[in-house]
Amino acid sequence: MDKKEIQEQRMRMYFINATKELLKGEGLKSISVRNIAERAGYSFGTLYNYFDDVKELIFICVEDFQDECREFIEERTKTQSQGKDKLRSIVKYYMYYFVQYPGIFELFFLERANDVGNKKPTFEMIYSFLDKLCRDEWKYLVEQGSLSKQQARLKAEITKNMVVGMLIFYLNRHNPQSFDEFSQRTEALLDEILNF
Amino acid sequence: MDKKEIQEQRMRMYFINATKELLKGEGLKSISVRNIAERAGYSFGTLYNYFDDVKELIFICVEDFQDECREFIEERTKTQSQGKDKLRSIVKYYMYYFVQYPGIFELFFLERANDVGNKKPTFEMIYSFLDKLCRDEWKYLVEQGSLSKQQARLKAEITKNMVVGMLIFYLNRHNPQSFDEFSQRTEALLDEILNF
DNA sequence: TGCATAATTGAACAATGTTAATTACTTTTG
DNA sequence: CAAAAGTAATTAACATTGTTCAATTATGCA
Structure with missing residues (x-):
């Protein structure tokens, strides 16, 4: 069989x-x-x-897109050495991936968790996705003594949430209006968070 | 007539x-x-x-809910004197309002801006809503010399975006799972941002 | 080849938003 | 006061959605 x-x-x-x-x-x-x-x-x-239904089908796509996103970032940051710059780049290209595919952003962050079931792990994966992508960098900065473990955790959490907010406003509300402006705000806010 | x-x-x-x-x-x-x-x-x-259609009807509600939200916050923060604590409280109760009415959060932040038209000003209002609520407090902190005008702008922007991200994860994805935990994370992250 | 099993299909159902034709009501006018 | 005109409310109808299931078609095996 x-x-x-x-x-x-x-x-x-x-x-x-x-x-x-x-x-x-x-x-x-x-x-x-x-x-x-x-x-x-x-x-x-x-x-x-x-x-079973169309939702199952849709959520199967999440894993594939995560892999793709991971590669998208990897390709653009692999030459950089560990540290703040690389961390900034990872977050930046994470955002750019979703800018390129707004439909995937919708799928990842805006689709409701109505009936949980087997989709709970999927949501967990999405929630911790950026954390995993950045883990090594934060770790490196802590080991370097640039900031405390506790502070790293807080800043990672601020970044994770901020990024989703920015993408919502940009993709769903055209705020800011142009990608240039969006890109510029991204750099500025990440600089402020990583200003230590 | x-x-x-x-x-x-x-x-x-x-x-x-x-x-x-x-x-x-x-x-x-x-x-x-x-x-x-x-x-x-x-x-x-x-x-x-x-x-004209059901969307028009829905978006008319936004203004009313904004007024209600403003009052909700005002009631809970009016006794506090200007400064960091009040700023924290405003943001906190802003979030709590949406936790109380997740449907209004959806309406404010997740509804797509498909056909713009007369809804553009509505979206502008939503985008700048928290800014308006906090303006006086940021201004006060700058005048006090606690931080520069530029820094205040950046921190306000970080907060605005982070807040939306946190609400998405909590309301749409049950992450964190309990309100207590959510509340605790809120305090911690706001403390980190206002740590100057 | 012929039969049994499996896979594929599309008709059908219940909701949805929206439009347009019809009915009910109000006001004006002769 | 009654008839006509105009306005408002209703319902029938259409297109689109997800989903189910009986019927059809294809497949594999003896």
């Missing part, structure tokens, strides 16, 4: 990829069962043979 | 109040044209004689 599993996994992939494409392109608004199925080349009914 | 206007305004009020009640109670999810109209005591079609 190995063939069954392979085929089933392949079918799931068709739908998952279609969903990912839609999320990257048009965003959450464009997501509908009929839309996804059409792009996958099947009827909307077929989707329900492989997924 | 004065009577007309009075009657029309009264009709609009019925729908607006019904919408406000629903938003405070069940939140954005429960908002539907048929729901609002039923609560207002009219048919869903009647709503369209007084409002």
Whole structure:
């Protein structure tokens, strides 16, 4: 019964990829069962043979996008040596990734946690995502004696929350209006937080 | 034609109040044209004689809720004398207001700015709302010489964005899980920002 | 090839927002 | 006062959403 599993996994992939494409392109608004199925080349009914509901499908995409985001940042920061600058860059490119794909931002941060179930771990992953990305840098700064462990924790938490707020205002409300301005504010606020 | 206007305004009020009640109670999810109209005591079609669409109705509520929020904070902070403590309290109760009414938070910060139109000023109002609430306190601290004007601006901006991020994670993702913990994190992060 | 099992489909249902045609009511006018 | 005109309220209808399920189609095996 190995063939069954392979085929089933392949079918799931068709739908998952279609969903990912839609999320990257048009965003959450464009997501509908009929839309996804059409792009996958099947009827909307077929989707329900492989997924419980459309939410399951959507949340499967989160992990993939996290990997992609991690790579996006890695590519742009790997040459930098540990320290404040690298930390700043990681946070900056974390934000830029979501600016590039507002649909993924919606998915990560704005989708409601209505019925928890198996999605709780997914939310935990999202919540701690930036922490994981920055962990080594904060650790390095503490070991260097630049700031206390406690202060590092606080600043990491401030950053994590601030970043989401900034993205909401920029992506959802066009505030600031231009990317240049957004970029500039990002630098300024990160400088203030890392001013020690 | 004065009577007309009075009657029309009264009709609009019925729908607006019904919408406000629903938003405070069940939140954005429960908002539907048929729901609002039923609560207002009219048919869903009647709503369209007084409002272009349901979005217009919803965004009319923003101003009312802002006034209410302002009063909520005022009541709880008016005895405090100007300074850091009062500033902390204002931000804290600003957050607590939205914790009390998650539906209003959704309305203020998560509703998309799809078709701008007359809603642009509304979004501007929301964006600068906390700034206005805190303006006097920041000003006082600058005049006292506690920090520079530039620093005050940066810290105010960090706070504004952080607050939205914290509320997203707490209200939408149950992170942290309890209000006590949320409250504690709020205090800690505000202390760190106001640590000068 | 023929049968049994599995996979795929689309009709159907309940909600949703919105529009437009219809009905009810009010006011003005002859 | 009654008929006409105009305004307001209602409901039927349409498109779109997620989801279910009976019926159809395809597949695999003997």
